Amino acid sequence: MQNDNKNDKEIQFNYAHFDTSVPERKSGTAGINKLSVSENVATLRAEARAKQIPVADDETLGFLIALAHAKNAKSILEVGCAHALTSLALAESLPSARVTAIEKDENFYAAARENLGKFPNRCSALCGDAADVLLSFKDGSFDFIFLDCAKVQYIKLLPQLKRVLERGGVLIADDVLLNGWINGEVPPPAKRKMLVAHIREYLDAVTDDGELITSVVGIGDGVALSVKK
Ligand SMILES: C[S@@+](CC[C@H](N)C(=O)[O-])C[C@H]1O[C@@H](n2cnc3c(N)ncnc32)[C@H](O)[C@@H]1O
DSSP, X not given: OOOSOHHHHHHHHTOTTOOTTSOOOOOTTTTTOOOOOOHHHHHHHHHHHHTTOOOOOHHHHHHHHHHHXXXXXXXXXXXXXXXXXXXXXXXXXXXXXXXXXXXXXXXXXXXXXXXXXXXTTTXXXXXXXXXXXXXXSOTTOEEEEEEOSOGGXXXXXXXXXXXXXXXXXXXXXXXXXXXXXXXXXXXXXXXXXXXXXXXXXHHHHXXXXXXXXXXXXXXXXXXXXXXXX
């Protein structure tokens, strides 16, 4: 995502990692992978990007859709959904899946609700901090979770995410290579060292966890794919 007015956007989106002083990391396969979504979703994504609304990159969304089909996902959760365009794409692609999307920003939530209103019987948007909303779900409620909220929150949310994920379910955390700062491709700016430490802590936790099988994949800005044993 590019933004000329970084400070305004940091305030507006409360984005700890929003920093356009460095180019966004592009994976080596970004030019090969092609995203297949409906014209409606493609248009909404383009419009959101034009307004600098955060949207998952094409390669990452394509990966999520493929993975959700491989998993035959029936109960999907998106944590940090912005306008819920990833949830909408997943809902369109998997007609028998229920999709729940959490967003804490009230304006984004309003847009998410409207977008998911296309499938009122199986999609819902919830407004609130994921740390609170996750507590309201029963154990094993979801078989597919896309984690894409504030990156500093990932490690804090992990215990609840594991609890609400069913056995055999998948947890995909986005942006875990964050501009190449995490794996040493690009040195992180000094002011982002804490954020880098939080993401590393998350990666250490999911790769060391005996209840999870985790693989970090270098597409988009990096995703960590964890399967609950
Ligand atoms: C990268 S954007 C989401 C993009 C979206 N997942 C997509 O694929 O289009 C991150 C979103 O998470 C929201 N967010 C950040 N921290 C959150 C939290 N603790 N609980 C709920 N939402 C949060 C932000 O308001 C922002 O809209």
